[in-house]
Amino acid sequence: MQDSQPAKDLIAYTVALEAASRTLALVRRVPAPFKSLSDQVIRAASSVAANLNEGNGRFGRDRFNHWRIAYGSAKEVDTFLRLLAGAGVVNSTQAKQAADLFDQVRAMTWRLLHPKEC
Numbered sequence: 001m002q003d004s005q006p007a008k009d010l011i012a013y014t015v016a017l018e019a020a021s022r023t024l025a026l027v028r029r030v031p032a033p034f035k036s037l038s039d040q041v042i043r044a045a046s047s048v049a050a051n052l053n054e055g056n057g058r059f060g061r062d063r064f065n066h067w068r069i070a071y072g073s074a075k076e077v078d079t080f081l082r083l084l085a086g087a088g089v090v091n092s093t094q095a096k097q098a099a100d101l102f103d104q105v106r107a108m109t110w111r112l113l114h115p116k117e118c
Helices: 011-027 032-056 060-086 092-113
Strands: none
Touching: 011 032, 011 060, 011 092, 032 060, 032 092, 060 092
C-alpha cells in the first residue's frame, strides 16, 4: 500500500465532502413533487465523496474506475442542482456555490484520471 495516500491527504475528497454536505443541507426540505430529484441528488453527492475515498484505497484499473464514477456523479449533481434551482425549489445562490465546489472536484478528479495530460 505504499502507493496509496490516506483519504485525508486527497484534496478532492475533502472538497467533495464539503460540497456534499452543503448539497445535502440544501435539498433536505424540498417539496413533495421534487422529492425524487432530491433523493437522486443525495445519492449522487454521496457517491462522489465515497468513490473518491474508495478509489484512493485501491490500485490500477479499480482505482480509476472509482474515480471515473466520482467524476460522473459530480456532473450528475450539477444537473440536479440546476434543475432544482431553476424550478425555484432551492436557493439558487447556495445551489451555485455547491455546484462550484463540485466543479472543483471534477477538475481535481480529471487530473487524477489524466495525470500525464496535466
